[in-house]
Structures are given as structure tokens and as C-alpha cells.
Amino acid sequence: MNTPTSTELDAIKSLKQIAREEFILPGTAICGGCGGLEALRLAAKALGPKTVFVNAAGCFTLLAVFPYTPFKGAWLYTTMASAPAGAQGVRDALDVLMARGKISPENNVEVVVVAGDGSTYDMALSATSGAIFRGLDFWYFCYDNESYGNTGMQMSSATPYGARTQTTPATTQTRAGTEHGKKDLFEIWRAHRPAYLATVSPRFPIDLTNKFLKAKHLRGPKLFIAHAPCPTGWLYDPEQTADYARLAVETGVFALKEAVDGVVTHTYVPRRKRPVEDYLQGQGRYRHLFEPVRNEEAIKQIQTQVDRYWENVHETTGAAR
Amino acid sequence: MSTGKLLTGNAAAAWAARLADVDYIPAFPITPQTEIVELLAQWSASGEMPARFVSMDSEHSMLTAAGAAAAAGARVFTATSSQGLLYGFEVLYTIAGWRTPLVLVNVSRALASPITLEADHNDILSARDTGFLQIHAETCQEIVDSILMAYRLAEDQRVMLPVLVNLDGFTLSFTREPVILPTPAEVSEFLPLYQPRHAFIRGDRPMAQGAAVLGGVPYSYFRYQQHLAQENALTVHEEIAQEFAARFGRRYGLTESFMLDDAEQVLVMSNAFATKGKAAVQRWRAQGVKAGLLRLRVFRPFPARQIAAALAGRRAVAIIDQNLAPGLGGITYQEIASALYQENLRPPLMSVIGGLGGKDISEAEFDAVLLDLQRLAQGERVKSPRLLYTRVEQERMRTLLKIAGKEVRA
Numbered sequence: 067m068n069t070p071t072s073t074e075l076d077a078i079k080s081l082k083q084i085a086r087e088e089f090i091l092p093g094t095a096i097c098g099g100c101g102g103l104e105a106l107r108l109a110a111k112a113l114g115p116k117t118v119f120v121n122a123a124g125c126f127t128l129l130a131v132f133p134y135t136p137f138k139g140a141w142l143y144t145t146m147a148s149a150p151a152g153a154q155g156v157r158d159a160l161d162v163l164m165a166r167g168k169i170s171p172e173n174n175v176e177v178v179v180v181a182g183d184g185s186t187y188d189m190a191l192s193a194t195s196g197a198i199f200r201g202l203d204f205w206y207f208c209y210d211n212e213s214y215g216n217t218g219m220q221m222s223s224a225t226p227y228g229a230r231t232q233t234t235p236a237t238t239q240t241r242a243g244t245e246h247g248k249k250d251l252f253e254i255w256r257a258h259r260p261a262y263l264a265t266v267s268p269r270f271p272i273d274l275t276n277k278f279l280k281a282k283h284l285r286g287p288k289l290f291i292a293h294a295p296c297p298t299g300w301l302y303d304p305e306q307t308a309d310y311a312r313l314a315v316e317t318g319v320f321a322l323k324e325a326v327d328g329v330v331t332h333t334y335v336p337r338r339k340r341p342v343e344d345y346l347q348g349q350g351r352y353r354h355l356f357e358p359v360r361n362e363e364a365i366k367q368i369q370t371q372v373d374r375y376w377e378n379v380h381e382t383t384g385a386a387r
Numbered sequence: 388m389s390t391g392k393l394l395t396g397n398a399a400a401a402w403a404a405r406l407a408d409v410d411y412i413p414a415f416p417i418t419p420q421t422e423i424v425e426l427l428a429q430w431s432a433s434g435e436m437p438a439r440f441v442s443m444d445s446e447h448s449m450l451t452a453a454g455a456a457a458a459a460g461a462r463v464f465t466a467t468s469s470q471g472l473l474y475g476f477e478v479l480y481t482i483a484g485w486r487t488p489l490v491l492v493n494v495s496r497a498l499a500s501p502i503t504l505e506a507d508h509n510d511i512l513s514a515r516d517t518g519f520l521q522i523h524a525e526t527c528q529e530i531v532d533s534i535l536m537a538y539r540l541a542e543d544q545r546v547m548l549p550v551l552v553n554l555d556g557f558t559l560s561f562t563r564e565p566v567i568l569p570t571p572a573e574v575s576e577f578l579p580l581y582q583p584r585h586a587f588i589r590g591d592r593p594m595a596q597g598a599a600v601l602g603g604v605p606y607s608y609f610r611y612q613q614h615l616a617q618e619n620a621l622t623v624h625e626e627i628a629q630e631f632a633a634r635f636g637r638r639y640g641l642t643e644s645f646m647l648d649d650a651e652q653v654l655v656m657s658n659a660f661a662t663k664g665k666a667a668v669q670r671w672r673a674q675g676v677k678a679g680l681l682r683l684r685v686f687r688p689f690p691a692r693q694i695a696a697a698l699a700g701r702r703a704v705a706i707i708d709q710n711l712a713p714g715l716g717g718i719t720y721q722e723i724a725s726a727l728y729q730e731n732l733r734p735p736l737m738s739v740i741g742g743l744g745g746k747d748i749s750e751a752e753f754d755a756v757l758l759d760l761q762r763l764a765q766g767e768r769v770k771s772p773r774l775l776y777t778r779v780e781q782e783r784m785r786t787l788l789k790i791a792g793k794e795v796r797a
Contacts, residue, residue, distance in 0.1 A: 116590040120455065127599050135595035140588050142458055143597035144451055145477055151448030154441065155413065155455030155463075156588055162410045162439040163461055168580075173590040193451075196444030 077276045084275055085111040091136045095128040099304025101311055102126070102209030102294030104268035106180065109207055109290070112278035115139060116175045118156055122149035122190055124182030125216040126209065140175065147189040149179045150197035153204045178205040183224035184214040186291075187249050198258040198287045205281070206289040211296035212248070219299035219351075223249040226319075227371070228364050229351045231299075236354035242364045243354060247371070251291060256325050261286030264324035264333075267293045269311035273322055273333050280324075293320045301350020313345040318372045323384070332384030339376065342369045394566040396559035397422035399527040400466060400492045400552070402566075403534035405436050406574045407490075410461035410581075412440045413452035418504055419556035420468040420494040427464075438464075446471035450478035450491070457487035457549075458596050460587035462538070464489070468556060469496035469510045476513070482549050483518025483613060485597055487586050488541030489549045490534055491519070495658065496556040497744040505745020506555040508658065508710040512686075512718045518613045520550040520620055521686040523657045525643075527564040530554050532637055535569075538578050539627045545619040547585060551687075555659040557745060562659075569635060577634055617688040624685060641690035643682040644697055646672060650679025651702040652760040653734075654753075655723060657683040660709055660742050667753035676757065683719060691726035698723070700732040702764035705756050708772075709742040716740065716772035735763045738772035749777060 078084065089110035096103050102125065110117070117139035121127060123146035130141045144152035157177045163169045181190060186208040197204065213231050214220040220233040221244055230236045230243035255263050262281040266274040274292075281288040295311050297304040314320035315334060319342055322334040343365060346352040355361045378387045394402065401423045404412065412431065414424035424440075431440035443449040446467050457463045467475065472493055482489065493514075497507040511521065520540060522533045530552065537550040554560060569577075586596060600606050624641060632638035645665050647653065652671075656664040661682045671678040681697050698704050708717025715721070720738040727733050739756055741748045752775045759769040788795050 115593075118459075118588050118593075130595045130598040132595075132598040132600045132605055135598065137595065138593065140593040141595035141598065142455060142588070143599065144455065145447075145481060148448050148451035148478065151413075151443060151451035152455035154443070154448070155411070155452035155457075156459045158413075158439050158441055158452070159411055159456035159459035159461035159463075160588065162437075163459070165439075166410065166437055168410075169460070169589065175588060175590050192444055193448045196448055199444075200441065 076279060078272055078279070081271060084108070084271060087111070089113070089115060089117070089138045094136050095131060096125065097296070097298045097304070099297040099307040100125070100294070101268050101296065101307045102182075102211055102292060104307070105209060105266060105274065105292035105294060106207060108268065108271050108274050109266075109278055109292070112275050112282070113176055113178065113205070117178055118142060118175050119178050119180045120144055120149050120152040120156060122146050122179070122181035122185035124185055125211070126180050126182065127216070146185050148193045149181050149185065149190060150194045150202070150204070150206065153177045153179045154197055154200065154202050157202055157204055176205060178207055180207050180209070182215060183208060183210040183212060184222045186210070187223045187251055191254075195258065198255065198260050198289070201286050203285050204287060206287065208251075208291045209294040210291050211294040211299060213296070213299050215296050215299045224251070228346070228355055228368050230354055231351070241354070241361055243351070252323070252325075255289050256328055256330070258287075259328050260289050262288040262324070262326055264289070265291045265293065265320065265322055267311050267315055267320060267322060269308050270315065270322060270334065277324055277333070299351070301353075302348060306348070310345065310349065313340070316340050317342045317345040318376050319345050321375065330386045332379050335379060335381055335384050337381070339372070342372055391565055391567050393563045394527055395422065395561055395563050396527050396530055396554045397494070397561070398426060399530040399566050400534060400554065401426035402568055403531045404464040405430055406531075406569065406571060407462065407464065407535060407538050407578060408571070408575065409438050409464040411453075411456045411463045412438050413443050413449045413456070413465055414440060415443050415446050415449045415467065415471065417446070417468045417471040419496055419560045420466045420471070420492070422560070423466045423492060423494070446475035447478060450475035450482065453489050453491070454478060454482035454485055454487050457482070457489040458485050458586045458588065460583040460589075462581040466492035466494065468494040469498055472510050472514060473498065479514055479517040479519060481597070484609065485586060486547045487549060488538070488547055488581075490537045490541060491549060491551050492534070493551055493553050494556045494560045495553055503744045505557050506659070506709070507743045507745065508553075511551065511553045512710050514551060515687060518548060519687065520546070520548055520617065521553060522550065523553045523684055523686055524559070525659055525661050525682060527559065527562070527566045528637070529639070530559070531566055531568065532631065532635070532639060535574060535578055536624075536627050536631055536639070540620060540624055542581055543623045544584065545623055546616050548613065548616055548620070553658065558659040573634065577631065620688050621690060639684065641685040641693050642697060643684055645680040645682065647679035647681060647697060649677055651677040652757060652764065653678070653698060653701045653704045654680045654756070655683065655698070655704060655706040655719070656680060657686070657719065658709065660748060663748055664707065664753070667750065670750070671757060678757070689722055689726070694723055694726045695730050698727060698734055699730040701734040703737070703760040704734045705737050705739050705760050707739045707741055707748070707756070711740050711743060720772070737763055737769055739775060740772050741775035746780070748775060751777060
């Protein structure tokens with residue numbers, strides 16, 4: 067096993083440079099085609115074996131079901147609203163135990179919060195704000211499947227405008243389904259000036275890996291929002307996860323970007339954006355926008371939102387205008 | 388050499404955490420607990436304590452950080468009160484389920500609504516089923532001693548559960564009493580360094596903690612384990628109490644018997660107001676009444692056998708609850724009645740509610756309880772639960788209601 071792990075390398079250029087070793091093993095109770103798990107699998111390769119995943123209630127709670135765990139690292143299930151506080155406790159404990167000579171520095175681990183968007187955007191927003199404010203040296207991995215997925219696809223504040231969920235049904239009164247826009251968590255987090263902040267997609271593994279490798283050099287909050295296409299909740303065939311992950315980026319619906327010390331750079335600027343319809347159509351959660359009659363107004367609103375967003379991004383540098 | 392100091396209950400709690408040489412203190416302020424974390428913040432900042440102190444964003448976060456740090460292998464102390472305990476409530480069950488041995492001090496304060504500041508025990512008793520052990524202190528000395536004993540208890544391999552140590556807001560938290568503080572050397576002999584064997588996070592020994600279970604079979608197993616560990620704690624506490632007495636000269640039982648040997652009329656009380664009960668007992672003894680008091684101290688595990696043994700054969704027993712379960716009555720009354728049910732010499736019992744929101748229990752109210760106890764001993768029926776409220780208090784309340792524009796019938 068002389069294959070170098072990605073932890074030993076700097077920015078990579080090809081898929082072959084991603085570590086072959088798996089740190090999250092298969093065979094869990096997570097849905098087939100889970101985009102979030104694929105993103106976490108890639109993230110774990112960059113993070114390496116010495117990790118503790120501090121989990122919030124959500125889909126990924128089912129990763130570690132007694133007596134099994136798929137992780138080569140450690141795991142601690144906390145609550146839905148306080149995984150970042152759990153990370154604080156673990157980080158502080160390890161720091162003070164090392165400072166007092168009670169454990170050796172070789173036993174130090176990276177502390178990684180794993181939370182869905184229901185926890186991240188809603189319940190744990192204040193606990194996360196607290197952890198970032200305190201400058202906690204930790205990782206936050208949000209798998210954003212844009213709904214309360216583990217309970218069966220109810221609206222969260224990450225649910226985008228136009229998506230139908232179990233609690234925001236499409237009716238003659240509420241034709242768009244979800245009528246709120248998605249909360250801009252990236253900007254909320256960015257206002258806290260974390261050491262590092264990025265969005266990642268499981269279909270852009272080199273971009274994802276490089277962001278984690280880059281963040282490894284930084285102390286402080288390292289925060290990631292992972293686009294997590296969800297066949298079970300978004301209602302498409304599990305084998306299409308990679309397609310929807312790619313389409314989200316190429317239509318410009320999901321922007322790949324990072325912020326270092328608050329300065330935003332888009333790491334991928336779709337040159338000729340495909341129409342949002344290419345992404346929406348085919349997902350069951352958007353079907354009511356196309357059948358039985360097209361909801362032109364809603365589709366246009368989604369397209370306009372995306373266009374407006376990219377108008378403010380410099381095409382070649384990816385910087386915010 | 389041990390040293391005597393005049394300390395408030397809060398300062399006593401802080402000193403105990405300092406002497407226990409804790410590694411970590413996540414904190415959040417709430418009246419009447421705040422003085423504890425302020426002192427610990429000062430000592431941590433100045434280097435007088437090697438512990439790490441961190442100000443958290445809520446009690447929910449604070450308790451999560453506390454439990455997670457204990458799960459990582461640190462010795463952890465924290466404190467809260469009232470609304471704070473309830474705000475972090477789900478985390479109490481979580482921490483107990485993790486089997487992490489931390490100590491949490493609760494400074495009792497009555498619960499909103501209406502929002503208020505002074506003590507009663509609805510806050511701490513709401514946590515009775517969480518899996519935390521509970522020790523209720525009467526004096527500032529007992530706070531120090533109970534916290535030191537609590538770490539031994541929590542970290543014992545036969546227990547491995549967190550402990551709540553309770554003290555009353557205002558009546559104890561802000562009352563100065565003489566306290567003998569043991570030296571750090573004396574404490575470290577009694578309470579050696581915490582060596583985690585079950586709960587820790589280490590790069591070379593990864594472990595999944597708090598993993599989900601599917602179905603009732605593993606769930607029941609882990610819950611039963613908590614119960615069995617609580618049962619073990621009854622024995623472990625006695626071992627620790629004996630060693631503590633040998634080292635420091637103060638002996639604490641699961642319960643405390645006061646003038647109980649030949650007592651016929653018995654009060655059952657807990658926490659700081661037990662001192663008032665003891666004063667009433669002494670007064671009655673001077674009048675020739677064979678009165679006594681049983682103080683509840685270790686409330687979880689519930690020492691049912693000891694309580695039954697202390698109360699069986701008495702002529703009448705009044706359980707004074709400084710708490711109220713609306714629609715039911717006193718909370719500890721129910722547990723004591725059930726502890727006595729199997730006894731052949733079951734005494735007649737009555738339930739009394741008093742001291743809610745820090746309301747005083749006056750001599751006259753104690754005397755009214757004694758009158759009831761004597762009637763009860765004669766085989767008469769008395770009102771139970773009796774809600775203590777004096778005529779003077781009723782008049783004061785009527786005035787307040789009048790100002791609020793509410794007329795009440797006399």
C-alpha cells in the first residue's frame with residue numbers, strides 16, 4: 067500500500083491523485099444514490115484516518131447503527147441542534163488533554179461536524195454561529211439535500227423555490243409548491259468571517275478534494291456546503307444522482323465557490339449555462355411545474371434568479387463583481 | 388492543612404470544581420448560578436486552574452459540549468439553573484446514554500411561567516428520569532463534599548453516569564457559611580486523575596459513540612444498563628462516603644436522619660429548607676413532642692429501602708415537597724409512598740406543598756403541619772396534599788390582585 071493519500075499532496079489535477087483508500091466503507095443503511103454520502107466519502111479521503119465525525123440528527127445518523135460503523139475514524143452522535151457544540155467539546159477536550167500531557171499529540175484528531183440542511187439551516191444555526199464566533203478549529207460538512215430528508219422530504223429553509231415537499235404541496239392555491247426562496251447559508255456563514263468556506267459537489271471531485279486540501283492548512287472554522295442530490299426525496303432514479311449533481315452546477319443553480327477570509331471566488335464558472343429546465347425537468351419534486359400545464363411564471367422566476375446571481379460573478383476570475 | 392473560609396453556596400461549588408482539578412468548563416450564565424461560572428472563568432483566565440473555560444451560546448450547546456468533552460476523555464464540570472436546565476433538557480438524556488461521568492451543578496430556581504428567581508425543585512426533579520444521579524445539598528459544606536464525592540461516584544466503573552448536584556438558589560447560593568476546604572493534595576488522594584476506560588476519542592483507538600440502535604432489543608439493553616448502574620451507585624456511594632468520612636471526618640448517608648431514633652411524628656424534606664424543618668423539630672422536641680426529620684439527599688438512585696426502613700413504624704409522616712406537579716401534588720411524596728407500600732408497618736402519610744418560588748415556610752405553617760400529623764396519628768383524615776399559604780400572605784396577595792384590577796371574593 068504505497069499509494070500516497072491525498073493528505074500528503076497539495077492541489078490535485080486528476081482523479082488518479084485522489085486517495086484510493088476508503089475511509090467510509092460501504093454497506094450502510096443510507097439510500098442508494100445518496101449524493102451527500104458520495105461527497106462525504108470524497109471529503110473523508112482528503113481528511114484522512116484521524117478524524118471524529120460529530121453527527122447531528124439527520125439521514126446520516128443511520129451511518130453508524132450499533133454494532134456497526136462504516137468509519138475508520140471515530141463517531142459521536144449528538145443532537146439535531148448542537149453538533150457544533152459537540153465539536154467544541156471534543157476539540158477543547160483534546161486540546162486541554164494535550165496541553166496537560168494527558169494524551170500525546172499523535173492521538174489528536176480532526177473534528178468534523180456532519181449535519182444535514184435541516185439541522186444546519188434551521189435548528190443548529192445558532193450553535194454553529196457560536197462555534198464560528200469562537201473561532202473553533204473544526205470542519206463542518208453540511209450535506210444539503212434541500213429538505214428534511216430523513217423524515218421523508220418536508221420543507222426546510224434550504225428547500226428552493228418551486229420544489230414540492232410533503233409540507234409544501236403543489237395545489238391550486240400554492241402552485242409553486244415551496245414559495246419561499248432558499249436561505250443563503252453561504253452568505254450567513256461568510257458574515258462570520260470563518261477561516262474557510264466552500265460549496266462542493268460530489269460530481270466535481272477534484273474541486274471538492276482541492277478545497278479540503280486547501281482548508282487543511284488553515285486553523286479555525288472550515289465550513290462546507292455539499293450539494294446532495296437525493297433520489298428518495300427529489301424523486302428520480304438513483305443512477306441519475308451524478309447527472310443531477312452535474313446539471314445543478316452547469317445550469318448555474320448550484321454555484322461552486324469558496325471564501326477565504328471573506329473573499330469569494332467561484333471555482334467553476336459555467337461558460338454557457340444550460341437552461342434551468344434541464345436540471346428541473348425529470349425531478350419529481352419539480353414535476354408540477356411542467357405537468358399537467360407548464361407553470362411558465364415559476365420556471366422563469368427560477369431562471370431569472372440564477373441569471374441575476376451570475377451577473378454578479380466575473381466570468382474569468384470567478385470573483386464577485 | 389484544610390482551611391476554613393466563609394463561602395456562599397455558589398463559591399463552594401466553584402471551589403469544589405477547582406479542587407477536583409477539572410479539565411474543562413463550558414459555561415452559560417443564568418441567575419442564580421452565574422457566580423459559579425464567573426469564579427471559574429477568573430481562575431481559568433489567571434492560570435490558577437489549568438482547566439479550559441469556554442463561554443457557550445446556550446445551555447443546550449453548553450451541555451452538549453460538556454458531554455462531548457467527557458466523551459473525549461476529559462474531566463468536566465458545568466452548572467446551570469431552572470430554565471437553563473430545561474433548555475438543555477434533551478442533552479441530559481443524551482449524556483447519560485453516552486455514559487459519560489461529568490458533574491453538573493443545578494442551582495434550583497422555580498420555573499416560568501410566571502418567571503421568577505427564587506428556589507423550588509420543579510427544575511431539578513424534572514431531571515429525575517434522565518439517567519443522571521442526583522445529590523441534593525443542604526449546606527455550603529455539603530456542596531463541596533458532594534461535588535468531590537460526585538466525581539468519584541460518576542467515574543466509578545460500576546456506575547459511569549453523570550451526576551447532578553443540587554443546591555437551592557438564594558437560600559444557599561447567596562448565603563455565606565463557614566466551609567472547610569480540603570487541600571489539593573488531600574483531594575487528589577481521594578479523587579485521583581480521571582483515566583477514561585470506556586469513553587474517549589483517540590487517533591489510535593477510533594470508536595463510535597452514541598451510535599443509533601434499531602429496535603427495542605438493543606435499546607432496552609442499554610436503558611436497563613443505566614438502571615443497573617444506578618442501582619450499583621447505592622453501594623458505591625456508601626463505600627465512597629465511608630472513605631470520605633475516614634479522610635475528612637464528615638459522613639454523608641444516602642439520606643440523613645435528624646432526631647429520628649424515637650420519633651413518632653416525622654417530616655421528610657430536602658435541600659436548604661430542611662434546615663427550617665430541623666429547627667421546627669427542635670422546637671417541638673423542647674415542647675415534649677417526639678418529632679424527627681428525614682432529609683432526602685441522594686435522590687437518584689432512589690434509596691427506597693433506606694427510606695422505608697427510616698419511616699416504617701412511625702405514627703405519622705408528612706412529606707413536604709418544595710415542588711408541585713399540578714393535578715397530582717408533591718413529587719417526592721409519590722416516590723416515598725411507593726417505597727413504603729411493601730412495608731407491614733406502613734405509617735399514615737400526608738403530602739404538603741410549601742416553599743414554591745422561595746416562599747417561606749413559617750413556624751406557624753410547620754405547627755399547622757404538626758397538628759395535621761397528630762390528627763393523622765389518631766386515625767383522623769387530613770387534607771392531602773395541603774397547600775401551605777398563610778392568612779398574611781393571602782392578604783398581601785389580595786392587595787396585589789386589587790392593584791392589578793382583579794377583585795377576589797373574601
